[in-house]
Amino acid sequence: MSKISPLSGFPELLPAQRAVEREVIASVSRTFELHGFANIETRVVEPIDRLAKGGEVDKEIYVLQRIAAEPDAKADLGLHFDLTVPFARYVLEHAGHLEFPFRRFQVQPAWRGERPQEGRYRQFTQADVDIVGRDELPFHHDVEVMSVMVDALGRLPIPRVSFQFNNRKLIQGFYRGLGIDDVTDAIRVIDKLDKLPADEVAAMLVERVGTTPEQAQRCLELATIRVADTSFVEQVRALGVTDELLEQGLAELAAVVEGCRAVAGDRVGVEANLRIARGLDYYTGTVVEIFMEGYERLKSVGGGGRYDALASDGRTTYPGVGVSFGVSRTLIPLIADGVLSGSRPVPSAVLVALNTEDDRAASTRVAAALRARDIACEVAPSPAKFGKQIRYAERRGIPFVWFVQPDAGADDLRGQVKDIRTGEQVGADPSTWTPPEADVRPSIISTARTTATSETEENQ
Template sequence: MTVAKPTPLSGFPELLPAERFVELRVLDSLRASFELHGFAPVETRAAEPLEQLLRKGEIDKEVYLLRRLQAGQPDADSDPETDSSTLGLHFDLTVPFARYVLENAGRLEFPFRRYQIQKVWRGERPQEGRYREFIQADIDVVARDVLSFHHDVEVARVMAEALSALPVPPLTLQINNRKLIEGYFRGVGAPDPAAVMRVIDKIDKVPAEVILTMLVDEAGLSAEQAERCLALAQIRTPDSSFAARVAELGVSDPLLEEGVAELVAVIEGCSGLATERFSVLADLRIARGLDYYTGTVFETRMTGFESLGSICSGGRYDSLASDGRTSYPGVGISLGVTRMLLPLFSRKKLTASRSVPSAVLVALPDEESRAVSDAVAAQLRANGIATEVAPAAQRYGKQIRYAERRGIPFVWFPAGADYPHEVKDIRTGEQQVADPATWSPPAEDLRPQVVRPEA
């Protein structure tokens, strides 16, 4: 049957094997980091009732609906946004996690520490850094009624350590506090601090003079108030010295003081994690436009890829979920794994040392010897060495070239009646006698390695 060449489906990325190896190594590294700190794995269903998904607001046009092909159209009088039978694919991992906490509260031990690595779906216009199907990796700490502030510091430290271990360009974790900026905006007399936050959250996308105009037109500030709010947003320090700079602005408010103290604690708690490839920054322009954040907020930029915006964001939310009697506050941070990796793949800045797991190709002298080659391969696999047997009994030169094309570093020549087993490193040409029961390749060749070509 002849099939027309398929048209690529925009926004649904598919990786080549070498890229998938890198992605898997990154996911393995994240899991290891999270579990090292006692975070338990969770996986939620892909679909949620639409009314549940829309509670987060601002993304109603991005939700993919889910229904059977033969389900027919909704009744004319029904509203898909409130019809409990209408399902949508989750667009992040926070909304399904909130539902999961409520449904399982009687079986969870609080504070509950969870990590979740899953695909999510978002119906937005595809572009670099924004996809319709992508992987997120979240960590959260959730408590019943009251969540101690030290968990804000903990979540920042855990994600900082996890990010530091990844084979990507240098990252900067930017941290702010919603209490700090809301208190400051109240202190300068802003009639609607939330409106000021929404404008300040756009500071990376538009010039400062436009921000000033928006603060006047959209947030109801005077020109002087707008200047004072912009002055706060321009403070960035790698340590707690931001506190003195805020004090110099001469604004007073109890909530501001509380926010400054909390941000100092988080920044100082992360101070020992800075390296050449990872830095922490108190950045008072970070606002996070979503209204449910109530304290600490996080964003993360990747050096050389600042146009992507934040690849890892989150914060404190004192009302993750509630059943009407009990509330469940939390603090969490979410890494956009696909958002981070795909731009690196497209620019050839990240790949794997080979595109197959096999470290060894067992040569095939002739078809009658296939059982012998299969036995050698089985022995190597028993020792944890990924191995495949040559597909055809061609000349050894052709079998070696086959291994080269697949990136397999070693070719094994089975023993015969009057000659021993030998293994050849086809990169160097070195060939030696070896025993399949005891031989092992160097550790770096055992599995595909992540390679940064321009690092």
């Protein structure tokens, strides 16, 4: 048997770290539910030809085969590499049983065989929220779904995130208004602005896309516009390009920025950043990339946008708008850096001590009484000296130890409870005693939260 060693790209969390991930998933899920989004899960496999993008199969797909398959059998299933492809298939497959617009969220792992690095894993969890219409989907859902993710991430104890919005209609309309023929190609070149200096990009626009130097200059000017309000509208207009699609894009982007600013608290930035293009293939309107302060090296920790044909069965088209949050990409680096940690590795708030092994039933009764009141607890594994039992609790971060009355009958469960952090010990009855709210469940300890608070205070 192979030696036990971690598999690169398949990170695993220790119990206290997993408690962090669990709380984060519970928090974003609850926010999505408050906004009326239903949870679904899809199977993790899809036919390989469905995982193909634009006819080309992504090289990072993991294919699946039964070990007992014939040696020359063609593998026809692969693990999904995101949650959008399976969701589109789910909508087509189950359309007859869904109500449209269909609002769903999905939190599941996905797999990519790419080279692992910080923030990029071979197995990673994403949280996606989307609204899908049948035949049509009014624009206001763009504002809605983006606001929901702003709301969700704003509630997390992570460093400040920034939603950077753009709109494909705006870019396309602007380029068209400028008289550039190959809009798609121009966007592809402009997309290199984060790697190449502006003058090189301008030269490429002239050489490859065939723009005039004047047009190239305008494209660069558009791409440098980045503001935290709707003043981009005037800045774009000042560039002197007129086009109907451009106007529509400006209005949509302004509405998204305004709508998201209305729900963004201190923890979330909202900007129009006219350099964001986000792939070329299926986005048709709103696009967004989410970045995290101090973690720009991770590139985006989320993103999404509007796609006028999320799915189609030939007769019906399903337009959608959605946004994805990279749970693993965000949390694993934050946990590794000590920004986020769990307050304890166990759910127990109380260790019920044991007087003697024969007395286990008495301790079990006290534990049952606490559980009946929704207090998580466990009974000590052995009747060691109380000092040793207390250290057992200490090592697990269990804040309270309950001492059972040695001679009490089954009806009288009163005992003593000790806060092992302060040493304070009081008489208590398991049918009435309650731990402080902060000790009831494991919680997330975040240094980002502290930092954010002091920043906020400085800003005031």
